[in-house]
Amino acid sequence: MQLWIGLCLYRLPLEVFCPSWSAASCTAVLEQDGVLAMSRAAHAAGVRVGMRRGGALLMAPDIQLHERSVQREADALQAAALALLRYTPQVALAEEGVLLLDIGASLRLFGGIRNLCRLAAASVRALGFTAALSCAPTAQGAWLLARSRSGRSLTMQSLTRRLARLPAWLPPPARPFRTWLEGIGCQTVGELRRLPRPGLQRRCGRALLDVLDAAYGEAPEMHAWLEPPPEFKAGLELFDRIEHAEALLHGAQRLVQQMTGWLTVHHYAVERICLLLDHERGRTACPPTAIDIVLAEAVWRGDHLLRLLKERLARTELPAPVIGLRLEAVQVQAMTPLTASLFPEPGGTSQDRERLFELLVARLGADNVLRAAPQADYRPDQANAWQPVQHKLRPQDQRLPPHSLPRPVWLLPKPVALIMRDNRPFYMSPLRLVSGAERIEAGWWNAIQVRDYFIAEGSDHAHYWIFLERSGDGGEPRWYLHGLFG
Template sequence: MFCPSWSEDSLTVVLEQDGVLAVSARARAAGVREGMRRGGALLMAPDAQLRERAPPLEAEALHAVAMALLRYTPLVAQAEEDTLLIDVGASLRLFGGARALCRLARASMRALGFTAVLGCAPTARGAWLLARGGGGRSLTIDGMTRRLRRLPAGLLPPARPFLGWLDGIGCFTLAELRRLPRPGLQRRCGRALLDMLDAAHGEAPEMFDWITAPPGFKAKLELFDRVEHADALLFGAQRLLQQMTGWLCARQFAVERVSLLLEHERGRVARAPTQIEIVLAEATWRDEHLLRLLKERLGKIELAAPVIGLSLEALRVRPMTPPSDSLFPEPGGSKEDRERLFELLVARLGADNVLQAAPQADYRPDLANAWVPVHEKVRPAEQRARMPPRSLPRPVWLLPKPVALLMRDHRPFYTSPLRMVSNAERIEAGWWSEAQTRDYFIAEGADHAHYWVFRERLGAEDAPRWYLHGLFG
């Protein structure tokens, strides 16, 4: 069961046909009570804000709540007295149990601007009665029966026309109502009362018309006041995002492009709505990332006119991709899997930290490769055509700068004397910019590790100089 939330300092009274229907905590402290007339409420709280009940707005709010709850289960139904029933039997393990699921539902209601009275029971009607009785949670039939037996009989809508008769015979609770003779109770109160009692206690089947998510999503929200600062619109945008998240989960969609319209005042000075469009590199069905993006966009917008309403629309969606437990795609995955991995890495590490190799047409090892951002296009066919022919293997790990080696007993030394195990690969290039004349060898150390070293070709009178340039795996 759901009702509008009050702020702690509000002094608000809701009226229906000139009678008080609901009051805020501050109005109750001032002495205003449900059932009072308008004049009595104003006498107790002259500064109270009086608001007439608006059934169309209540229906819109109930629909918004139903859309948000679709993120927890696709089975949501509307019941009597503006309540919602959700079947979470298949969702308990996914969300960590009934207690955790109730916390998530309450958090969703707070994000929508509502408070929630929750009832959780093995039967839908039992949960409805627990919610109407102030809330409670029972996961077994026996535990639910013990809780229900203490509730007043007047909670059942079919029993309310007969409360005078029930009070006269001393029947005040559901337990006492169940002990009455069923034939006489049916003749006096009708079959609907017995059907509801049986359904609540799991003794009769329950049938509901589940709410179906529409094929597309577009939701509107009218603001209670004119908003002149864009960053103050974030709470309203969050309410719309909650609904869109539920719709995406129900339809098994992920959104790639959304549009938020800021509607301005109408009339003689009417202005076209201000549009905020967000295009995502990776489709999502969660609202946390979208909320952060909207917060950044709203913080940079200067409103040309006050905003009186918001409208959110999912412009482009695609089927939801099931989440993977691993960061990297499975072997044999598609190109889309790899693209999603790259987008995720770029989003986490930054575009400058996720690079790809782009081989260059140069014989010099230092300049034979360049690293470019992963999103830049590199044509592999032309790379292979420009690559110089190789006669000897090249190391996977090339040092950023060659390291000069010591000489011991006329042999290069790197943690141990190095022994050449390959023929020389001569490289002479770069006469136009940075000339290199080197002889490269594969060397082996005492620990049998292999290194890529080169000897600079100098004049006959100069001693040779050796450098370490790469490491083999």
Template structure:
């Protein structure tokens, strides 16, 4: 099924200076010295579109007056388009701050048109913009409906007959080619697209040109539509300017999420997953310039979704103490891997998947620090206390290297689940080692002789059993030991 989403940003000229999630004291955007866009606070003070600068300052002396910035608007629209690439690779930029998305092939993946529209709205809101969203079987139809303010009943516009009825009710001046002839259309009593379609086409073409008829034919599905899709760049590096100096690191999370949404779209478009990201906190420039503060997040497993990255950054920023106010943010993707698709097993493992466990470990590392979340790594040494070292959980060791470090003849021998940090000397009673009760040897001895390069060790290890049938791992020293009174030690306990 062919389905398009039209995503209009009607407040884009204003929200590039004052995002929707910012508290605004009264912002006004001027174009050619007249009000183009204004905030709710400015409207409540009496400011109206088309008003001159002097009138604005008379009503609101403390108003924040900005000149319209087309480069900022183009940059913001591209950032939204980059974030939308996570839903479909077919995203095109249209006129008047609008994006067109061909999502017909994405509906089942994201749970249907309603669920997809909710996610799109939430992402645009997180980016700091107000969205007007509409769905239609044609791109120009979705564009016109979105420019008109969208519709609550998205599902009703999935059929062509319904789209035709809705388009017929729209204002004629939503079509840009019709605006130069607004006075003529008003004079003949033509106010809607439905009335426009009933006019004779040859006369309409001679007076208004071919562009208006082409737009109508595309919107009503009478002619094919061709668009140039937005392509993701080869590398990802995004940056935003903050609208105030931030002294608290936790307040930077909203801006960081804007960058992460762009990263998610870029990763999905390039079919990549990221292993390490760097968030750069930019400080004051000029005489008091300071180098940026870099917050690095390393992942145990490559990821391409923003929810997990947001949680990790939230933990890192909560522990960060800023040495200077932050005025800008930058995000870079350092290590990338091809995206590995999720595999659904016939019988899912209880307690979550391997990906869930790795995400939990990454969250612990972000909260406690890399030096406090460790994993065991075997070493090529026969001595039990030297056969293992603790390394950070994010330090990767290949299976081949891990198996090569393990002595092959040791891997098949029984080892206790709990190895004591320091062996405990045992008492001798009736020529038998004693630990709560006399211990009976339940296995043949295993002799370990190693460490000639840093202190030789020669021991005979046994599995011993107590009267309560608990099993212990004990050894008897041979070097320097008296044969009549051998020294016994407890080194581990079996589960």
């Protein structure tokens, strides 16, 4: 099924140059000293499109004026297109701030056209933009419907009816001839299409006929698809000095949206990201604050990354106000899709547990969330090691030397010397040996240890792991408590 989504970012100037604008703020964007776009408050104060700077200040003395930058608008369109790549790899930048998405192959994956449109609109809103969304069986038809905010058409019959009601000068090649079209009484695209083609071509050129033919599906359409960069590095310039780290989450969300689209189109999953907080430049310049997040398991969706960033930002103290953000995908790997098990594991999947660990690390710090990292050493106090949960264990690190007796789960950080009563080791009660000896003689390269380990039982039937240390200088052997059994 051939189907297109058209997204027209029709308030792009205001949202690019003043992202904190609202309908209640008096804001306008200037181009060549004339008003290009304005907020509702500025329009209510008497500011109009085309008004000069002096006239706008006269009508609204407290108005905020911003100069238009074509490069900034192009960067904003590129950012929106990059975020929308998560829904289809075929995204094209069209004229006048319109993005075209070929979604014919994505309908089943995202649950149908309604759900896909809802997701695409939500992604654009998350970037801070306002868009008019349309659907049509042709790309040019989707462009015309998006520019006129004329809704969605899923069939050619419905599209033909909607296009026939659009203004005749809506296609860009027809705009220079608007006065002539009004003079002959041609008001709609339907009436324009009924005009004689040879005469219309001589008067308006071949480009207008090509646009009409493409919109009605009577001519092939060619597009230059968006080529994502090989590496992801995106930045965002803030329009105010931010002094609290938690206030940066909205800007970080915009960058994560772009990274999610980049990961999807490359079939990557990210293992490590770095958010750089840029501070003031000039005499008071200081290096950027880096928030480095290492994931235990690679992900390609943004909701989990946003939770981690929220926790880290809440714990970050800014040395200076922040004026910009930069996000980098430092380490990526090939995406591995999730596999559904016929019999789900109790307590959640391994992915759920890894995400919980990552959230705890972001909230408590890497040094406070540890996992067991056994070492291949015969000495129990050396074999029992811990490391941050973010560090991955190598298979060779998990192999322990063979031993005959069971080992306790709880190993004391330092052996406790035991006293002797009636020639028996004593720990809250006399201990009775219930196993044979396991001799461990190792460590000749730094500190040799000769120990005989036993399992002992107290009068309360608790089991302990004790050892008899034999010194090589002929001294008296001593008993120590080294572990407790559950």
